[in-house]
Amino acid sequence: MEFWTGxxxxxxxxxxxxxxxxxxxxxxxxxxxxxxxxxxxxGAPEHHFxxxxxxxxxxxxxAAAAAATSKIRLVTGAMLLPLYDPLDAAEAAATLDVISxxxxxxxxxMGYRPMEFDGLGTAxxxxxxxxxxxxxxxxxxxxxxxxxxxxxxxNYDGASLxxxxxxxxxxxxxCGGTSExxxxxxxxxxxxxxxxxxxxxxxxxxxxxYRRAGRExxxxxxxxxxxxxxxxxxxxxxxEAESLRQVMLDVFYEEHILGYGYLVDDDGQHVYNPxxxxxxxxxxxxxxFCGTAEMVVEELKRYEALGVEAVFLPSPQRQxxxxxxxxxFN
Amino acid sequence: MRxxxxxxxxxxxxxxxxxxxxxxxxxxxxxxxxxxxWVRESRMGPASCPxxxxxxxxxxxxxxxxxxxxxxxxxxxNPVRLAEEIAVLDQFSRxxxxxxxxxxxxxxxxxxxVHETADFVRSAWVEDEFRYRGNHVRFPxxxxxxxxxxxxxxxxxxxxxxxxxxxxxxxxxxxxLTITPKPHNPRPPVYAEIxxxxxxxxxxxxGVSPFIAADVPTDEAVDRLVRYRKVADSAGRxxxxxxxxxxxxxxxxxxxxxxxxxxxxxxxxxxxxRDLHAETGLGHLVWQRRGxxxxxxxxxxxxxxxxxxx
Numbered sequence: 001m002e003f004w005t006g007x008x009x010x011x012x013x014x015x016x017x018x019x020x021x022x023x024x025x026x027x028x029x030x031x032x033x034x035x036x037x038x039x040x041x042x043g044a045p046e047h048h049f050x051x052x053x054x055x056x057x058x059x060x061x062x063a064a065a066a067a068a069t070s071k072i073r074l075v076t077g078a079m080l081l082p083l084y085d086p087l088d089a090a091e092a093a094a095t096l097d098v099i100s101x102x103x104x105x106x107x108x109x110m111g112y113r114p115m116e117f118d119g120l121g122t123a124x125x126x127x128x129x130x131x132x133x134x135x136x137x138x139x140x141x142x143x144x145x146x147x148x149x150x151x152x153x154x155n156y157d158g159a160s161l162x163x164x165x166x167x168x169x170x171x172x173x174x175c176g177g178t179s180e181x182x183x184x185x186x187x188x189x190x191x192x193x194x195x196x197x198x199x200x201x202x203x204x205x206x207x208x209x210y211r212r213a214g215r216e217x218x219x220x221x222x223x224x225x226x227x228x229x230x231x232x233x234x235x236x237x238x239x240e241a242e243s244l245r246q247v248m249l250d251v252f253y254e255e256h257i258l259g260y261g262y263l264v265d266d267d268g269q270h271v272y273n274p275x276x277x278x279x280x281x282x283x284x285x286x287x288x289f290c291g292t293a294e295m296v297v298e299e300l301k302r303y304e305a306l307g308v309e310a311v312f313l314p315s316p317q318r319q320x321x322x323x324x325x326x327x328x329f330n
Numbered sequence: 331m332r333x334x335x336x337x338x339x340x341x342x343x344x345x346x347x348x349x350x351x352x353x354x355x356x357x358x359x360x361x362x363x364x365x366x367x368w369v370r371e372s373r374m375g376p377a378s379c380p381x382x383x384x385x386x387x388x389x390x391x392x393x394x395x396x397x398x399x400x401x402x403x404x405x406x407x408n409p410v411r412l413a414e415e416i417a418v419l420d421q422f423s424r425x426x427x428x429x430x431x432x433x434x435x436x437x438x439x440x441x442x443x444v445h446e447t448a449d450f451v452r453s454a455w456v457e458d459e460f461r462y463r464g465n466h467v468r469f470p471x472x473x474x475x476x477x478x479x480x481x482x483x484x485x486x487x488x489x490x491x492x493x494x495x496x497x498x499x500x501x502x503x504x505x506x507l508t509i510t511p512k513p514h515n516p517r518p519p520v521y522a523e524i525x526x527x528x529x530x531x532x533x534x535x536x537g538v539s540p541f542i543a544a545d546v547p548t549d550e551a552v553d554r555l556v557r558y559r560k561v562a563d564s565a566g567r568x569x570x571x572x573x574x575x576x577x578x579x580x581x582x583x584x585x586x587x588x589x590x591x592x593x594x595x596x597x598x599x600x601x602x603x604r605d606l607h608a609e610t611g612l613g614h615l616v617w618q619r620r621g622x623x624x625x626x627x628x629x630x631x632x633x634x635x636x637x638x639x640x
Contacts, residue, residue: 021514024422028391048414051496053511056414063384064422067353067391088406091373091380098345098377099353099388115496118503120410121471162378163345259497272500 001300001329002310004041004075004227005034005318007065010055011047015251020053024064030318031065034072037322041073041105043312046080048116059096059104066100074100077194077229077312078109078175082127083120086134086154087161090141094165097142102166107194108135109175110182112270113260126153128182132189135172143169173227178202178287179264180209187213192225194312197287200302203228207306227310228303231288232296234317234324241290244317249285257284293324304329331607331638332614333630334366334397335359336544336577341621342377349377349385355619355627357392362631366397368577368616371432380406383415390423398423399521401430401541404447405437409467412447413454413509420513427513430541430575433523441528442466448520448538453481455513459506470507521575524554534561539572544579544618547589548606551576555610569611576606577616582625596633603638 007030009023031042042065044058055061062074074096081089097104110127111117117124133151140147141161149156173194176182186193187210195206207226214224231248235241254276257263261270263280271280289299300311313321335355342348356367367389369382379385386398398419402412412429420427431448434441446464453460462469463477484506487493521541524530533540540558542551555574562569579591586593592602606612615638617625 020511021421021424048410048510049496049507050510051508055418056510057411057418059381060384060387060415060418060422063387064391067388084411085406085408088380092384095345095379095381095384098349099385101346114501114503115470115499115507118470118472119507119509120408121468162373162376162380163339163349164376166346255497261501270501273498 001304001308002040003038003321003326003329004043004073004077004310004312005039005321006043006045006077006312006314007031007034008316010044010061011050011052013052013251014255024061027061028064028068031072032068034318035069037318038326039072039318039322040310041075041312042069043075043077043107043314045077047113048083049119059092062104063096063099066096066103070101071103073103073105075105075107075173075312077107079106080111080116081108081134081138082110082122082130083116084134086137087141087156087159089134090138090161093138093170094142094161094163097165097167097170098163104165104167105171105173106138107173107175108138109177112177112262128185129153131174132185135174135189135191139169139172142167177264178206179268180206181268183207183210184213186210187215187219187224188217190214190217190219190223192223192227194227194229196229197231197284198228199283199287200299202283202287203303203308204306207308226306226308227312228308229312229314230300230303232299232313232315232317232321233288233290234293234296234315234320235290236292238290238292238295241292245285245288245290248288253284253288257281293320296325297328300325300329331603331612332365332573333635333638334364334368334399334614334616336368336370336616336618338544338618338620339370339377339379340372340374342375345377345379347377349379352385352619353389353392356389356396359627360393360396362627363635364396364627364631366399366614366616368399368401368430370401371403383419386427387419387422390419390426394424396426397428398426399428399430401432403432403437404443404466405439407447409447409450410454410469410509413451414511416451416518417455417509417511417513420515420518421511423514425513425515425518427515428519428521430521431523433525433543434529435526436523441526441532444522444529445532445536448522448536449480452517452520454509455518456516457481457483458508459484459504460508461506470503470505472503473505519573521573524558530554530558531561534558534567535565537567537571539575541575542577544577544616545590548578548592549589551590552606552609555612559611573613574611575614575616576610576612577618579618579620580625580630582629596629596637599634600637
């Protein structure tokens with residue numbers, strides 16, 4: 001199993017006031033640390049129009065990380081692809097791939113915050129089909145010298161990509177949130193699937209649905225790869241780990257998960273600012289795993305047994321993860 | 331007089347080698363006291379650089395001194411993303427970013443689109459909640475024809491407010507949005523290539539700095555910059571608010587071979603640049619590198635650069 005991580009500093013959390021420029025320095029410093037600790041990949045996310053200055057262009061943050069590192073892979077998690085022209089996104093990815101000597105991975109999501117679609121001029125209701133089409137454009141643009149593409153949203157005739165990326169193609173992951181619907185989309189498209197924080201039982205169901213859809217669409221098993229975004233909080237006792245989780249909920253997740261429509265109910269409708277005992281929010285909180293190092297190893301072994309080949313651990317406890325968790329794998 | 335470097339990636343065969351070369355040269359130039367690095371958006375070959383801001387952001391982590399200038403087109407760029415990218419570069423570099431808008435003619439676009447993009451981006455960097463209605467730019471997308479032309483901001487609501495933080499907006503799409511992050515420097519410099527009369531007039535009257543690219547013959551560059559200065563003076567603009575930039579290839583110790591490059595020995599190059607300064611107000615000479623090992627950065631820094639300063 002590969003271990004991926006992400007840094008802090010790409011936004012000014014309101015509970016933790018700081019300078020954005022200092023935060024950006026921290027993000028680069030943490031990339032260097034993650035590389036030294038043996039993480040396989042380092043990630044940056046994307047959001048727009050946020051009061052906290054959230055990074056809007058993950059490839060740019062990763063360009064800064066690329067300049068300070070030499071081995072660690074650089075992964076977007078997630079880059080909100082329907083908010084880009086896909087060929088422009090491919091050019092940006094190829095540019096970073098060249099700058100970094102071939103270290104880019106693309107985690108591509110569809111986005112969910114209404115103001116982002118309105119601000120950048122994309123109809124939100126088209127995001128699912130746009131994502132699937134745009135992923136195919138990126139794959140072909142980074143793999144082929146010239147390509148044609150005819151879709152509902154995007155059309156290219158004899159298009160080619162410059163610069164030529166080092167990797168042909170650049171590795172792509174479909175960041176699919178926590179729904180079986182998204183898993184079906186990714187499976188039908190035959191794109192490796194990177195699911196968001198989910199309790200183990202839900203993960204098992206989502207992975208099963210993804211593989212079923214992929215096989216039905218005729219994709220070989222080796223193409224149906226799975227990664228998981230997984231928050232873990234490690235303490236000497238569970239209570240200590242839970243207190244660390246509570247800090248993260250207080251300073252970040254409570255606002256970002258409850259406030260902007262991240263949660264989706266059983267009817268597929270976005271839920272805005274539900275009470276904290278809303279079942280979808282409880283499910284999210286439960287997905288943030290708390291335990292001792294041994295318990296975290298045991299939990300991640302379950303994911304590995306499901307065929308999850310990489311976990312993205314955004315935890316600031318990177319040192320502990322490198323020392324106590326990673327040696328138990330591979 | 332400031333002196334910087336730029337690179338022509340369209341002529342290069344390999345992005346890996348040419349990007350690496352540029353990053354290395356820029357770091358060397360910074361140590362030698364050069365002032366700036368300029369990268370043009372390009373898509374003409376296997377080593378082109380369609381996203382110069384990414385290269386400049388990488389450079390910002392290798393050096394802490396040079397100014398970083400991204401030469402961008404408006405054809406493909408979403409103006410919101412353009413404002414965001416430069417702001418992020420400015421934060422990573424702690425205030426060293428700047429934007430050059432490529433000429434409308436090179437892009438096959440109307441000059442008004444370039445002007446509007448510059449206007450929008452400058453608003454994005456300083457305004458909090460705002461909207462924009464132009465012929466080419468609408469922000470947010472649902473902004474209607476009833477909105478005032480250009481930038482507009484919400485009316486004061488008094489202490490009663492009606493304000494709600496954005497995490498309480500729910501699915502609503504507000505009429506005004508704030509583009510973030512803001513740049514480290516509240517107003518990063520903006521330049522425009524002034525190779526059409528409309529853009530020359532607009533830049534001169536709007537406080538936008540003029541940029542002349544390396545392929546424009548020097549005589550024509552002088553003519554345009556003199557006209558720019560006259561228009562700006564007539565409009566009452568202060569000369570200190572803008573920076574006149576001229577990009578040239580430099581052929582040391584030889585005839586330049588074309589009418590858009592500078593050449594000759596150090597004394598000749600110094601004399602030419604000083605004359606250009608006297609005629610046009612030139613404040614920033616950008617040396618366009620034409621390939622690996624093009625010219626000696628050290629010799630220029632020793633023989634030419636000091637003589638441009640006084």
